[in-house]
Amino acid sequence: MNEQKIIEQFNRIPLGRLDTPIEKISSLEDGVEIWVKRDDLTGLGLSGNKIRKLEYLLWEAKEAGADTLITCGGVQSNHARATALAGAKLGLKTHVLLRGADGVIPQGNLLLMHLVGANVHPCTPEEYLERDAHMKRIASDLRKEGCVPYIIPEGGSNALGCMGYVRACKEIADFERQKGVTFDSIVCAVGSGGTYAGLRAGTALVGLGARVLGVNVCDDAETFTRRTDGLLEELGDRLGLELPLNPEDTIIDGFVGPGYAVPTEACRDAIYRAASDHALILDPVYTGKAFAGLLAEPQGGRLGDRSLFIHTGGAFGLFPQAEAILT
Numbered sequence: 001m002n003e004q005k006i007i008e009q010f011n012r013i014p015l016g017r018l019d020t021p022i023e024k025i026s027s028l029e030d031g032v033e034i035w036v037k038r039d040d041l042t043g044l045g046l047s048g049n050k051i052r053k054l055e056y057l058l059w060e061a062k063e064a065g066a067d068t069l070i071t072c073g074g075v076q077s078n079h080a081r082a083t084a085l086a087g088a089k090l091g092l093k094t095h096v097l098l099r100g101a102d103g104v105i106p107q108g109n110l111l112l113m114h115l116v117g118a119n120v121h122p123c124t125p126e127e128y129l130e131r132d133a134h135m136k137r138i139a140s141d142l143r144k145e146g147c148v149p150y151i152i153p154e155g156g157s158n159a160l161g162c163m164g165y166v167r168a169c170k171e172i173a174d175f176e177r178q179k180g181v182t183f184d185s186i187v188c189a190v191g192s193g194g195t196y197a198g199l200r201a202g203t204a205l206v207g208l209g210a211r212v213l214g215v216n217v218c219d220d221a222e223t224f225t226r227r228t229d230g231l232l233e234e235l236g237d238r239l240g241l242e243l244p245l246n247p248e249d250t251i252i253d254g255f256v257g258p259g260y261a262v263p264t265e266a267c268r269d270a271i272y273r274a275a276s277d278h279a280l281i282l283d284p285v286y287t288g289k290a291f292a293g294l295l296a297e298p299q300g301g302r303l304g305d306r307s308l309f310i311h312t313g314g315a316f317g318l319f320p321q322a323e324a325i326l327t
Contacts, residue, residue, distance in 0.1 A: 003170065003205055003206045003207075004170070006205060006239060006241075007163070007166060007167055007170060007205075010056055010160070010163050011056075011059045011063075012055035012056045012059050012163075013055050013058050013059050013062070013090070014055060015043075015044050015047075015051050015054060015055050015058070015086055015089070016042040016043050016044060016047070016051040016052060016055060017041065017042055017043035018042065018052075018167075018171070019168075019171035019174075020037055020038045020039050020041050020042055020171070021037075021038045021041065022035055022036070022037050022038070022172070022175050022308065023035060023036050023038065025277075025278045025280065026277065026278065028295070030298070031305070032297075032303045032304070032305060032306070032307060033305065033306040033307070034294070034307055034309060035181075035183065035306065035307070035308045035309070036278075036280065036308070036309045036310075036311050037168070037171075037172065037308055037309070037310050037311065038311055039052070039168070039310055039311055039312055039313060040281070040287075040311045040312070040313040040314075040315065042313070044082070044085055044086060044089065045081075045082070045085045045112065046313055046315055046316070047078075047081075047082035047085060047086070047313065048078060048082070048311075048312045048313015048314055049164070049165075049195050049310070049312035049313060050078055050079045050082035050083070050155075050156060050313070051082055051086070051164075052164025052165060052167065052168060052198075053155075053156035053157070053161035053162070053163075053164040053165075053194055053195075053198075054082060054083060054086050054152075054156055054161075054164075055164060056160050056161060056163045056164060057150075057152050057156055057158075057160055057161055058086055058090060058092075060150070060160060061092070061150035061152075062090070064148070064150060065148050066092065066148045066149060066150035067092060067093065067147055067148050068092060068093040068094070068095065068142055068147045068148065068149045068150070069083055069086075069087045069092050069093070069094045069095070069149070069150055069152060070094075070095045070096075070097070070135050070138050070139055070142075070149050070150070070151045070152065071083045071094075071095075071096055071097070071135070071151070071152040071153070071154070071156075072096065072097040072098070072099075072128070072131045072134075072135060072153075072154050073096065073097075073098060073099070073154060073155070074098065074099045074100060074260070074261060075098050075099060075100040075101040075104055075109075075110055076108050076109045076110060076261065076285065076316070076317045076320055077096070077098065077109060078109060078283075078285075078286070078313060078314045078316070078317060079154070079155045079156055079192075080096040080098060080109070080113060080118075081109040081110075081112050081113050081316065083096070083152060083156075084096060084112070084113045084116050084117075084118035085112065085116055087116075087118070088116040088117065093117075093119070093147070094113075094116075094117075094118040094119065095118070095119045095121060095138055095142070095149075096113060096118050096119070096120055096121065097121045097123055097128070097131055097134050097135055097138065098110070098120055098121065098122055098123065099123055099124070099125055099127075099128040099131075100122075100124075100125065101120055101122040101123075102122035102123075102124075103122075107319060107320050108316045108317055108318075108319045108320040109316045109317060110320075112316065121134075121138060131154065132153075135151050136151070139151055153192075154192050155191060155192025155193070155194050156192075156194055157192040157193050157194025157195075157197070157231065158194070158231070158234070159231060159234035159235040159237075159238050160238070161194045161198075162194050162197045162198035162201060162231055162235050163198065163235075164194075164195075164198060165194070165195050165197075165198025165199045165201075165202055166198050166201050166202035166205060166235075167202070168198070168199070168202060168310075169198075169199060169201075169202025169203050169205065169206050169208055170202070170206050172186070172206075172208060172210075172308065173206045173207065173208055176208070181306065182209065182210075182306065183208070183209075183210045183304075183306050183307065183308040184209075184210055184211070184303065184304020184305055184306050184307060185210050185211050185212070185213055185302060185303045185304050185306075185307045185308070186199055186203065186208075186210045186211070186212050186213065186307070186308045186310065187213045187214075187215065187290060187293070187294045187303075187307055187308070187309050187310065188212070188213075188214055188215070188290060188309075188310040188312065189214070189215055189217050189286035189287055189289065189290035189310075189312055190214035190215060190216045190217065190224050190251060190290075191216075191217050191218060191260075191285070191286055192227075193224055193227040193228050193231055194231065195310070195312060196212065196214035196224070196228055196251075197227075197228045197231035197232055197235065198235075199212045199310070200212050200228065200232060200243075200245055200246070200249050201232060201235050201236075201239075201243050201245075203246060203249075204243040204244050204245050204246065205239075205243065210246075210304075210308065211246050211248040211249055211250070211302060211304075212246065212249040213249070213250060213251075213252055213293075213294075213297075213302055213303075214228075214249075214250075214251045214252065215251075215252045215255055215289060215290040215292075215293035215294070216251055216252075216253055216255070216256060217255070217256060217260060217285060217286050217289045217290070218256055218259070218260035219256075220253055220256075221250075221251035221252075221253040224251050225251060232245065248302070250302070252293045252297075252302075254293075255267070255289045255290075255292050255293045255296075256289070257289075260285070261284070261285045261317075261321075262324075263284035263288060263289075263321060263324050263325060264289070264292070266289075266292040266295075266296070267284055267288040267289045267292050268284070268288070268324075268325055268327075269292065270282065270288050270289075270291040270292040270295055271283075271284065271288045271291075271318075271325060273291075273295070274291055280311065281315045281318065282311075282314075282318075283313075283314035283315060283316075283317040283318045284317065284318060284321045284324065284325060285314060285317050286312055286314050286317075287311060287312055287313070287314055290309070290312075291309065294307065294309055
């Protein structure tokens with residue numbers, strides 16, 4: 001079975017404007033060329049990387065007869081907002097379990113969730129640690145009301161959701177062949193693991209030579225290595241094959257700072273640099289920290305001569321943090 005048949009064996013609802021552009025933006029001081037895959041332009045309300053995963057997950061939801069989606073995230077979750085928008089487009093009700101949403105004035109992603117009619121279930125950080133159990137309870141209550149719920153995990157990051165970035169790797173491989181360029185590395189933010197795992201699987205499946213470098217925006221490298229290994233094992237089982245993963249794929253740690261969604265000085269500098277030099281709008285939760293990680297890679301290091309940054313979107317998360325960014 002060739003790569004195209006492997007990818008096409010999974011159905012999806014085409015919600016995004018794919019494939020997205022790849023643009024060269026600059027060369028760093030050490031001569032490394034930086035290119036960007038503009039997954040901030042996937043469409044459906046600037047849903048970024050999340051829409052790639054949701055295309056597959058919502059197909060499965062519709063096939064199961066679901067009329068209601070349930071998912072989770074932080075108060076400014078890009079994924080929860082994208083799920084609510086996709087649900088509204090497809091005529092599905094959405095329930096979102098949101099950490100830290102109680103008493104918060106709706107703005108950014110949270111405002112958009114309210115606008116499209118999502119049902120918000122606030123929870124504390126402590127309660128969020130049991131998010132899967134909480135979502136199951138919400139599903140149980142909805143079934144009693146006659147609904148047919150479908151639970152989407154945090155970030156849409158399960159094996160099926162990973163297929164969104166397996167497919168993206170086919171786009172990258174096609175671009176390389178058409179333009180005669182080769183990427184030595186691919187850099188992305190890592191917040192729930194699905195994008196990173198999908199890129200690792202996809203590069204192996206379509207024969208890209210690039211190493212995949214993930215910059216974690218929460219937890220630590222060890223946590224995401226374990227999580228990614230689990231996703232890749234599950235994905236390999238779904239595909240029915242053993243993926244020849246690149247041993248040089250790795251997590252670049254050290255850019256989380258005080259915690260998730262808390263911008264660091266390096267993150268702020270990366271946001272300003274991307275905006276002022278390239279008119280790229282990054283966010284303080286994911287892409288700002290990931291771009292900071294890319295900019296910090298030394299000459300002759302893991303980036304190679306040409307690196308592709310996956311711009312996963314998230315612009316709405318910038319506005320609620322204006323004070324922190326401008327400080």
